[in-house]
Amino acid sequence: MTNLSPRTRVWLGFGLGAVVLFAAAPALLTDFRLSLLAKYLCFAIVAVGIGLAWGRGGLLTLGQGVFFGLGGYAMAMHLKLADAGEGNMPDFMELYGQLDELPAWWAPFANPVFALAATVLLPMLVAFGLGSLVFRRRVRGAYFAILSQALAAAMVILLIGQQGTTGGTNGLTDIEGFFGYDLDDPVNQRMVYFIIAGVLLALLALTRQLMHSRYGELLVAVRDSENRVRFLGYNPANVKLVAYVVAAGMAGLAGALFVPAVGIISPALIGIVPSIEFVIGVAVGGRAALLGPVLGAVAVAWAKTALSERFPGTWTYLQGAMFVLVVAFLPGGLASLWGMVRRRRERQPDATVPADGDRVLVQEVAA
Amino acid sequence: MSETAGGLRIRGLRVVFDGFVAVDGVDLDVEPGDIRFLIGPNGAGKTTLVDAVTGLVKATGSARFGEQELLGRDVHRVARLGVGRTFQTAALFEELTVLQNLDIAAGAGRSPWTMLRRRGTVPDDVAQALETIGLTGRRDVLAGTLAHGQKQWLEIGMLLVQNARLLLLDEPVAGMSHEEREATGELLGKVASDRTVVVIEHDMDFLRRFARTVTVLHAGKVLSEGTVAQVQADPKVQEVYLGHTADAVAQGAEA
Numbered sequence A: 001m002t003n004l005s006p007r008t009r010v011w012l013g014f015g016l017g018a019v020v021l022f023a024a025a026p027a028l029l030t031d032f033r034l035s036l037l038a039k040y041l042c043f044a045i046v047a048v049g050i051g052l053a054w055g056r057g058g059l060l061t062l063g064q065g066v067f068f069g070l071g072g073y074a075m076a077m078h079l080k081l082a083d084a085g086e087g088n089m090p091d092f093m094e095l096y097g098q099l100d101e102l103p104a105w106w107a108p109f110a111n112p113v114f115a116l117a118a119t120v121l122l123p124m125l126v127a128f129g130l131g132s133l134v135f136r137r138r139v140r141g142a143y144f145a146i147l148s149q150a151l152a153a154a155m156v157i158l159l160i161g162q163q164g165t166t167g168g169t170n171g172l173t174d175i176e177g178f179f180g181y182d183l184d185d186p187v188n189q190r191m192v193y194f195i196i197a198g199v200l201l202a203l204l205a206l207t208r209q210l211m212h213s214r215y216g217e218l219l220v221a222v223r224d225s226e227n228r229v230r231f232l233g234y235n236p237a238n239v240k241l242v243a244y245v246v247a248a249g250m251a252g253l254a255g256a257l258f259v260p261a262v263g264i265i266s267p268a269l270i271g272i273v274p275s276i277e278f279v280i281g282v283a284v285g286g287r288a289a290l291l292g293p294v295l296g297a298v299a300v301a302w303a304k305t306a307l308s309e310r311f312p313g314t315w316t317y318l319q320g321a322m323f324v325l326v327v328a329f330l331p332g333g334l335a336s337l338w339g340m341v342r343r344r345r346e347r348q349p350d351a352t353v354p355a356d357g358d359r360v361l362v363q364e365v366a367a
Numbered sequence B: 001m002s003e004t005a006g007g008l009r010i011r012g013l014r015v016v017f018d019g020f021v022a023v024d025g026v027d028l029d030v031e032p033g034d035i036r037f038l039i040g041p042n043g044a045g046k047t048t049l050v051d052a053v054t055g056l057v058k059a060t061g062s063a064r065f066g067e068q069e070l071l072g073r074d075v076h077r078v079a080r081l082g083v084g085r086t087f088q089t090a091a092l093f094e095e096l097t098v099l100q101n102l103d104i105a106a107g108a109g110r111s112p113w114t115m116l117r118r119r120g121t122v123p124d125d126v127a128q129a130l131e132t133i134g135l136t137g138r139r140d141v142l143a144g145t146l147a148h149g150q151k152q153w154l155e156i157g158m159l160l161v162q163n164a165r166l167l168l169l170d171e172p173v174a175g176m177s178h179e180e181r182e183a184t185g186e187l188l189g190k191v192a193s194d195r196t197v198v199v200i201e202h203d204m205d206f207l208r209r210f211a212r213t214v215t216v217l218h219a220g221k222v223l224s225e226g227t228v229a230q231v232q233a234d235p236k237v238q239e240v241y242l243g244h245t246a247d248a249v250a251q252g253a254e255a
Ligand SMILES: Nc1ncnc2c1ncn2[C@@H]1O[C@H](COP(=O)(O)OP(=O)(O)OP(=O)(O)O)[C@@H](O)[C@H]1O
Pocket: B017, B020, B022, B040, B041, B042, B043, B044, B045, B046, B047, B048, B049, B088
């Protein structure tokens, strides 16, 4: 492997990923397991964005649930409207019987193009607004994290409070069709899986390009020494904003794909706890590497399913312990193990592990 | 004021931290092409003066570079007017290579499209700066692994590609070996030909070798100004410098 050119290695990597996702997994897994994998891959898409914003940009994005939720609800609203048929209200609105007609803010989501665009653009817009405020004012990292969490909490409260138009605690459930395809049909479930896998690979390619571009280098520079960047004539707020907005768009798209894969979006999936879990997966996998967040997100989600089936109630503690262990002893995540082995063989430095972000993180966890 | 066109012109500069006056009404003129050394005891306000000029701390008064007022602007806007600085402790992007450091320094004016692509070839100005600071051979090593002196040169190289016309260097030779100091001094002479350079230094030996003019700061005020010889002969300077004789200044009053 070591004597291949980087370019060849990248193509090999993507080829391998494609074989695993498109051939091996569908061949080896039952329909049930494959649909679980589809769900995990949605988390992995969120993780890719967090890897960029947090791993490369040092932005501890503890509120990605908000963007995941915006994308998810935008998609679910469209699918509910499509299920109900033209001119009808979604089933849960009929059930509560409080409304005479569809709320005005639901109406545009009947249009598939609008809804699809909204799954990505709405989260990006919100991230742009929040990011502009926060980064320009030079809010410190910990406060940014707290603010993100507060936003996730606020969104959950809003959704639950507006039960008549949002489905409240239940969320938007019983989604049956996906642009004309019946989601009960395993063949269509497979198709959804393939779409998700394809999107993940495409976003990995995009993120890789970003990380290796001049912008990617600048982002690392901002992470490690924001003030120095400022003295070179850049406005670090803009540099961070780009990473944050891109990560939000990815989370939104992931939320949108989650809906046909799982058939539901609800406040419990997007609040404070899920937002933290997104970050834990990334930390475990290795936030600064390209594939670390993906592997971490899938591994943690898989462990959650496996362990909470067998030992209900202990998962939260296990997850917390895992997080603390990784942060304390393996700040580069599982991905850094590979780098350590390779470096031992080649004695070659690796520029991807953040210098001092970990101390901040430990303090934040301890707080 | 044609003689200060392109030069630095500070008037009545004042910086107050919670009631403590760190810079107290400083007037300072530095001509283009000059190498001005700024000296003074610890806590005299030298670094604070540079912080004020570069927009890092709030200040009153005026600091003009060429035609432009610098005070009241954001740090990155001051930088875009051609003002560059280094820090008392080297502030490089240690996780990036020498080349990447220089490339970032050169790039504040790049278009979004350029930013989103990889660096193809080494830009000319970056290659030239690598030559000037003598790090061409170390282009691809991480900046964090450079020797102390090389880090300071890289910082100066970054100012060059940043296209700074006014260089503010905060103790660039602190901790350097004798050879490294000589090399740095020569580097200063090279870069000063078409720029304005201000150097904060404690090292009197270095000052005598490379300063063209000197300003002595004490307790936030300008105490003395002139050529090296004039300043050294000034009794006020001899007095504040550790309360010692002229000899102490001559020996090097490094704290
Ligand atoms: N951010 C700040 N808040 C409060 N006081 C400060 C701040 N920065 C500097 N000072 C004080 O202002 C005075 C001038 O400090 P400054 O760093 O400018 O001195 P200096 O001349 O650069 O000294 P040195 O030779 O030790 O670097 C000192 O008394 C310092 O304690």
